[in-house]
Amino acid sequence: MMPKPILFIDLDRTMFDTERLYEFWGIEATKRLPYMEATMAGKIPEPNWAESVFLDVKPFLERAQERCLLVLLTRTADVDFQKRKLERSGLGNFFSGALYTTAMHAKGELVHDFLTKRGKDAVAVFYVDDEPMNIHDVKSENPQVFAMLMRRPDGLERVHDGYLPPDAIVEDFADVAHHMKLYV
Ligand SMILES: [Mg+2]
Numbered sequence: 001m002m003p004k005p006i007l008f009i010d011l012d013r014t015m016f017d018t019e020r021l022y023e024f025w026g027i028e029a030t031k032r033l034p035y036m037e038a039t040m041a042g043k044i045p046e047p048n049w050a051e052s053v054f055l056d057v058k059p060f061l062e063r064a065q066e067r068c069l070l071v072l073l074t075r076t077a078d079v080d081f082q083k084r085k086l087e088r089s090g091l092g093n094f095f096s097g098a099l100y101t102t103a104m105h106a107k108g109e110l111v112h113d114f115l116t117k118r119g120k121d122a123v124a125v126f127y128v129d130d131e132p133m134n135i136h137d138v139k140s141e142n143p144q145v146f147a148m149l150m151r152r153p154d155g156l157e158r159v160h161d162g163y164l165p166p167d168a169i170v171e172d173f174a175d176v177a178h179h180m181k182l183y184v
Helices: 018-025 029-040 057-067 079-088 107-118 132-141 173-179
Strands: 006-009 069-075 097-101 125-129 146-150 168-170
Touching (some): 057 069, 057 173, 107 125, 125 173, 132 146
Parallel strands (some): 006 125
């Protein structure tokens, strides 16, 4: 098998418009935990997951999955909820691997472990996430990774100071494809 590039992709606010979910529930993000539980227990209506995927995501994944190893890399308070979000939003089938963590600052180590086990032949490694802190964590443990900070036009303001900078700032997956042009 030809060695492939690897692309790690964050879920919330990178592929999935998480603010829409909070609007659907009518809450602030800080109040989300009981709503996540109630959704999993079937006590409140299920959101329309697929509607909350940013429109540029699927066309990109369709192209990218042919040529890259796609790996989900996500932090969540509830792994089962996050798995449901991934599957019911129609994104699950694009990914060859999915790495979930409930811990802050774990993404760098998850990438490192994955690359040690499955990434020896990768011709290049890319990563996209909307949080500067995660970019920092991944870059500090894996300096070879080309890390892209996703800044959605109406995304959250993220403080950048004191973190290792991304290799590029992108606004959508067309920008990601541009930076990966040899591979997507
Ligand atoms: Mg995110």
